[in-house]
Amino acid sequence: MSASIIAENLVKTYGTNNEVRALDGLSLTVKEGTVLSLLGPNGSGKTTTVRVLSTLLRPDSGRATVAGIDVLKNPQQVREIIGLSGQYAAVDETLTGWDNLIMFGRLYHLSSRGAKARADELLEKFSLTDAAKRPIKTYSGGMRRRLDLAASLIVKPKVLFLDEPTTGLDPRGRQEMWEVINELVKGGVTLLLTTQYLEEADQLADEIVVIDRGHVIAKGTSDSLKKDVGGERLEISVPIEQLGEVRRIVERITQSSASEDVGVHKISVAAPGGTATLIETLRELDTAGIHPLDIALKRPSLDDVFLALTGHIAEEDVETSSAAKTKRGKR
Amino acid sequence: MKDALVITKRQLLQLFRVPEVLIFSTIQPVMFVLLFRYVFGGAINTPGVDYVQLLMPGIFVQTVAFTVAGTALGLAEDMQKGLIDRFRSLPIARSAVVVGRTLGDATLNVVVLVVMAITGLLVGWRPSSSGLEILAGFIFLLVFGYAMSWMGVLVGLSVRDSRVANSVVFLFVFPMTFLSNAFAPTTGMPRPLQYVAEWNPVSTMVAGVRDLFGLEPMFGATANSFPSQNPLLMSMIYIALLMAIFIPLSVRKYKNVAPK
Numbered sequence: 001m002s003a004s005i006i007a008e009n010l011v012k013t014y015g016t017n018n019e020v021r022a023l024d025g026l027s028l029t030v031k032e033g034t035v036l037s038l039l040g041p042n043g044s045g046k047t048t049t050v051r052v053l054s055t056l057l058r059p060d061s062g063r064a065t066v067a068g069i070d071v072l073k074n075p076q077q078v079r080e081i082i083g084l085s086g087q088y089a090a091v092d093e094t095l096t097g098w099d100n101l102i103m104f105g106r107l108y109h110l111s112s113r114g115a116k117a118r119a120d121e122l123l124e125k126f127s128l129t130d131a132a133k134r135p136i137k138t139y140s141g142g143m144r145r146r147l148d149l150a151a152s153l154i155v156k157p158k159v160l161f162l163d164e165p166t167t168g169l170d171p172r173g174r175q176e177m178w179e180v181i182n183e184l185v186k187g188g189v190t191l192l193l194t195t196q197y198l199e200e201a202d203q204l205a206d207e208i209v210v211i212d213r214g215h216v217i218a219k220g221t222s223d224s225l226k227k228d229v230g231g232e233r234l235e236i237s238v239p240i241e242q243l244g245e246v247r248r249i250v251e252r253i254t255q256s257s258a259s260e261d262v263g264v265h266k267i268s269v270a271a272p273g274g275t276a277t278l279i280e281t282l283r284e285l286d287t288a289g290i291h292p293l294d295i296a297l298k299r300p301s302l303d304d305v306f307l308a309l310t311g312h313i314a315e316e317d318v319e320t321s322s323a324a325k326t327k328r329g330k331r
Numbered sequence: 332m333k334d335a336l337v338i339t340k341r342q343l344l345q346l347f348r349v350p351e352v353l354i355f356s357t358i359q360p361v362m363f364v365l366l367f368r369y370v371f372g373g374a375i376n377t378p379g380v381d382y383v384q385l386l387m388p389g390i391f392v393q394t395v396a397f398t399v400a401g402t403a404l405g406l407a408e409d410m411q412k413g414l415i416d417r418f419r420s421l422p423i424a425r426s427a428v429v430v431g432r433t434l435g436d437a438t439l440n441v442v443v444l445v446v447m448a449i450t451g452l453l454v455g456w457r458p459s460s461s462g463l464e465i466l467a468g469f470i471f472l473l474v475f476g477y478a479m480s481w482m483g484v485l486v487g488l489s490v491r492d493s494r495v496a497n498s499v500v501f502l503f504v505f506p507m508t509f510l511s512n513a514f515a516p517t518t519g520m521p522r523p524l525q526y527v528a529e530w531n532p533v534s535t536m537v538a539g540v541r542d543l544f545g546l547e548p549m550f551g552a553t554a555n556s557f558p559s560q561n562p563l564l565m566s567m568i569y570i571a572l573l574m575a576i577f578i579p580l581s582v583r584k585y586k587n588v589a590p591k
Contacts, residue, residue: 054420057589079422090413094345106337107421135348151417 004159004190005030005053010062012048012214022048023059024214030192030207035185037205038194041306045214046194047087050163053192054084067158067190083152083160087167090148091136097123097147098132104151122150126180142173146180153184160184162193166200178203198225198305210305218309225305234271234278236285237294243267246292249284253277259307268307271297334423338431342405343438356401356439357446360394364447367514368454375515380546387447387456388468388540389513392533394447395440395476396508400500402436402483407496410488415588426582429488433480440476444469460545468543471566475536478570481577488584513537529556532569538562 005028012023023045030036038046051057053064055075064071066078091100098119105115123129126146136144145165152160165181166174181204185191195201201208202222210218210225218225234254238246243265247258250269254277258269271277278297285292346353367390372382406429409415418428448456448469458465483500490496510524511517511533517525528534539562541547558565 051416051589056416056419058587076422079420082420084417084420086413086416088413090417092341092345092414093412094349095341096348099341099344099348103337103341104417104421107334107418107423107427109422 003029004032007064010059012059034206035191037201040211081158083157085152087164093136108155159190236267334427335431339435342435387451392536393508398476399479399483402480403487403496406487407493410491458544478573484581535562535565539566
């Protein structure tokens with residue numbers, strides 16, 4: 001299979017002294033007809049990557065091709081073959097779903113009749129036919145996202161970029177969106193999708209690329225990443241003076257090293273034994289006279305992936321706060 | 332160009348879907364006509380000519396000058412909603428969205444001017460020139476509005492937030508329209524302000540339109556300054572300047588714009 005998206009050493013900096021490195025030598029490859037998920041916290045460079053690959057933003061250096069076309073040299077040709085659906089449902093809210101699809105159809109240079117036929121087809125496909133003549137304002141979050149996605153599929157793009165397609169949706173909306181995306185992928189489109197949720201990457205992607213501070217820190221399949229992270233984790237919150245003791249207890253039980261988040265008084269450790277480990281820990285803590293404020297078994301989250309890969313919690317505040325100063329936000 | 336018209340059509344479609352926008356954007360200038368005609372008009376002394384004749388060109392110019400607000404607000408909102416990003420990812424000319432927007436706002440101006448003219452006629456406005464000159468006056472107004480609209484493009488794309496766009500525009504368009512001969516004679520102003528008022532594009536526009544509607548162009552101005560002598564020429568220079576500055580800047584801005 002040939003590569004459909006190639007990014008090489010992309011660099012993009014913001015600020016007067018280039019102090020915010022939104023992209024710091026990022027490289028990735030997406031094979032034709034596969035789904036790659038770009039996983040990272042806010043401010044890690046996900047959106048910036050999508051903006052560069054979809055021709056919206058010029059990087060300071062590096063090169064990129066989409067379906068063999070140079071993104072920097074021939075952006076207009078790239079625009080012909082890509083679909084982009086951003087973090088916000090970027091549609092005209094005062095217009096109806098139908099109006100929007102016709103407008104975008106015309107902007108993709110479909111004939112008037114062609115645009116109408118395509119709008120009908122897409123509304124049907126995304127179960128929006130009933131809402132077609134209602135203004136987008138009246139749509140639920142999930143419906144808006146579906147319409148937004150529909151608008152990016154008007155010309156059957158070869159390559160599709162979805163930037164956090166489910167952020168802000170309720171669980172049901174998220175589930176619906178996943179079904180729609182899975183459906184699309186079966187149709188053979190090459191998809192690059194960004195997400196903050198490991199679960200989402202797990203559901204949708206063939207390959208996952210984890211990024212932090214503008215560069216790739218890990219890549220692989222969902223399984224291989226999970227193996228790195230180590231399955232379920234036990235998290236215990238206790239008063240700060242007991243952190244050390246609790247840490248010794250859980251490390252003895254699990255035979256692995258625990259991490260400590262002093263800020264929120266939390267100990268986190270891999271718990272391969274699952275509930276058995278939980279029960280044993282509770283018993284030991286009770287014997288020691290320690291009453292945790294909170295204790296929970298957690299499936300691996302993005303934070304855990306980060307912890308495992310980088311040794312630090314996903315630090316969204318570092319970049320967003322400095323980026324806010326330069327008035328650029330995380331984009 | 333065809334793409335630009337799709338964008339214009341979208342904007343006009345918005346007006347049909349949310350007619351309130353059109354209603355409120357015409358109510359404001361109509362209110363101004365009534366306020367100045369009946370509330371302030373009585374206190375403004377205009378020997379030899381009925382105040383409403385002088386007032387109408389002033390309010391027409393003020394209204395089209397405010398196109399800058401409509402354009403800026405609309406684009407800032409599209410920016411905020413991520414629509415501009417989406418448009419920029421489409422295979423259309425880089426100028427299509429902004430050209431479409433300014434044409435849409437110009438079309439809206441046509442509607443607003445018609446409603447205002449009817450209101451004016453109802454409250455006693457009677458232009459005394461020929462039909463052709465009156466038509467020329469209105470075309471002149473539309474072209475000025477179109478030029479101001481391009482200033483709005485730059486503002487809207489630069490501030491990227493509709494609330495900010497609103498305050499920025501009001502901050503300079505309000506003084507610009509009042510520091511002029513639009514509503515009262517400039518002779519009542521302190522000397523330095525008189526000069527500002529006479530060179531103000533709003534004043535030259537008002538004077539030019541008054542001229543085309545068959546009135547003495549200035550009222551009570553220091554009549555020997557260049558803009559008072561040649562209001563139409565001066566206005567054309569201003570319009571050309573506005574376009575020459577703001578069209579290239581706006582299109583360039585659009586190419587590189589990024590949301591907050």
